[in-house]
Amino acid sequence: MPRETRTLLPLLLVAATAIVVPVTAPPPAEAAATVTLSRSDYRDKTLAAVLGQVGGVLTGYEYKSPQPEPTDDCFRPTYGPYSGDAPASCWTPNDYPGYDRLGAPHFASHETGSDDDYHVDFFNQLILSEHGPDATFQDIKDEWVAHDIGDWGPGDIANAAMRDDGMVPPLTGRAEFNRHYWLTEPYIENDTLGLVAPGMPATARDLANRFGAVTGEFDSVVWARFQAAMYAEAYLLDDGREALSRAAATLPRDSWPYEVYQRVVALHDQNPADWRWAQAQLMSFVRNVYGQDNEMAIPDRNNGSVLIAILYGGNDYRTTLRIASLIGNDADCTASFAAGLMGIIHGMAGTPQEFKDRIYQGGAGRYVNDTTTGFPPHVNNDYPERQSWDDLVTLYESNTAAQVVARGGSVDASAFTVVPQTVLPERVTPIGNADFEQGTLAGWTTWTPGPDPGAPNAIAENNGTAQSGAYKATVFTDASVPEVKLTTTVRGLEPGATYRASAFVQTNGTARFFVGGTHTTAVDTYAVAHRQWARRSIEFVAGADTAQIGLHLPPGPTAFAAVDNVTVAQITAPATTRYEAESATVAGGVVRTSGSASGGSYVGGLDDTNAYVQFTVTVPTAGQYRMGIGFANGGASVGTLDVLVAGVKQYTAPFPRTGAWGTFSRNVQDLPVTLMAGANTIRLQRAGVGHVEFDHVDVGRYPEPVYAAEQTVPLSNGGFDSGGATQTPAGWETWAGTDGTSADADYVEEGGLTGGFRLTQHKAGPYQVYTSRTVTGLADGVYTLSAYATGGGGQSAAYLSAKGYGAGVPELTTPIPTTGWPHWRRVVIPGIRVTGGALTLGIYSAGSGGQWLSADAFTLTRQ
Structure with a gap:
């Protein structure tokens, strides 16, 4: 609809309402049991969750030295630092506008200002209301650009990448292009996606995965999936601890978040009475992340603290809120999530009276999209300046109706009939010492073309630059050792099944992450001056129950390469169609031959501005698809291409250096593309920065993780x-x-x-x-x-x-x-x-x- 006529409060959807974007996964089987959630119960729980999100921020103590460490006497709901009313004995007064969110001089007494713990959460509901339950990456980009989101760290970088560079998620959240990818935003700004999927934790997980990828990747997105699934689970439960236990299935069993979860559960079992002891133990267990500039905001320590608050809180709202508010680090974020969960479990009847009196105010309270005080989190342009809490809940309710219908349920004027979902763990293939935190290369094998006459050319290195934790594996070439491979054997694969091998890598040359002898992908990070890490992935079909994977630093100038956090996970294999570049319509380019090109030929010489390769793709249904573009970039910088569909530019895509022109290996840039049913013309056009050569384009649906019960x-x-x-x-x-x-x-x-x-x-x-x-x-x-x-x-x-x-x-x-x-x-x-x-x-x-x-x-x- 025209932007000037859009509304943030669409009429409540009913079962017959058309879904704007087709469902990307089949609905549950018709024989599945259903549960009924009345609209009144849903609104009660959701309002309590929203007030918990906001009230937790206004209560929690985000502190570090020289601020005093808050004691139990400092706990008072809605009287924390961000309320502007914290006791002087607990918080040194600060004139920063962020520490004055509730009834401050900038707002009326019944108004609460925006904050990054919930302003994007609320904005996400606009995106879903505008684009349907399966909003695409392109939809998300379009809305972020239209509203020029004000945010912190990774949100600022992602917004600039979309607005100024034309980039599209999920590229905007990747470590390679967003140095703050590790920060809190993916989970603190997307956890309430679970509120539109009551009893549907798999849907909540998938929504958080998609929206979280806008601003981050790696553990922060894993935690986003976990938090959103916990909220979804809570609607059909009466104990937040059970919601936590069930949602833990979203944590990959080879991941650090899963180890943090196991550690906190063990701490609680060992000493269920002393949460401060458990927090001290957790702080000795957590890991740093490369590039961190604020250790308070590292995801593992804050999500571990959330777990402590929930377990030690004993399902009591005020106890859980007190622990979460005083536990330290990003405690305003910790308290926000924990109070939101308690809100779903206990509803408005169990919500702290202070939240009702000072935030909700009997329905008179208002949320203020703060564009005036200089506090960064806000939404620009035609976004409402003020909204009532009830109106926001109505927006959540409308989007919930769409999600319920899209996932096989039904709605009427009084209730949601939900097909309940169970989340299962991803089927991962663990790799021994995949993160090198044993401090050695145990489980890995080093190969060089001859004896190494000097110091080892492959080491487990602890020099403060590991992607996470203390250690990474580093290989070097020098005059005596011109080539190095570091490999490990992956066991337990299912022959014929499809897998994705991934790793974070960094190099000051050109290295290759590989699977077997033929599946290789170049690793040449453009941010090499900062030794930035980049994730590289290879999808492969297992030919046996084992496979060799590793890092290869080939002959060339003396260089180093490093690898960390290697994973292998089974994925689905949706049908794809390959389009060879040499068979496309080419303007301003040249068809050349190469033994490494998939069809023996490729298109290069796209030197002129607006030179392009164009092809026609036919798909059966409208929606989001994946383009896997085989490319080479032997230049000195990242190349860029505009992606146009039916003559309309969707975004600008980056193509990192691969180290050699005309050599394609498995250098693939995966990009989202939104297509209509039937024939679509796709043009990849030079954007004027750098150069790219094309081998082929594979188009199909995105692979999904394979989930299996443990x-x-x-x-x-x-x-x-x-x-x-x-x-x-x-x-x-x-x-x-x-x-x-x-x-x-x-x-x-x-x-x-x-x-x-x-x-x-x-x-x-x-x-x-x-x-x-x-x-x-x-x-x-x-x-x-x-x-x-x-x-x-x-x-x-x-x-x-x-x-x-x-x-x-x-x-x-x-x-x-x-x-x-x-x-x-x-x-x-x-x-x-x-x-x-x-x-x-x-x-x-x-x-x-x-x-x-x-x-x-x-x-x-x-x-």
């Missing part, structure tokens, strides 16, 4: 908590070494990661010991063994072991990290293909007197 094998006493401190842990056996003298070298003692106890291997004199158990009755399949471990180092051998899982199979091992006490690290043996129904697992070490290791929390899961 099958956890019960391991009695897997945490060594049965029987307390003992020499003989129940369910475990001890091999006392070849000379039989080390029966006393393993024992259970206090100080475990979970439950209070741990297994330790240690002796005053030399020892050799193996602590193990044999698990029987296993179904044939692929298993992952994991444990948490730490050690002092120095042993001749110290490793987690899996053996006896089939006839004639080799023992699989992974080293125990030398991290020192009490720095636990998760160690994993993935891809254990069990046949014959049994598996022996354990810990082995051999060392001199005084050396030690400890292990805890053994788990065995089947894919």
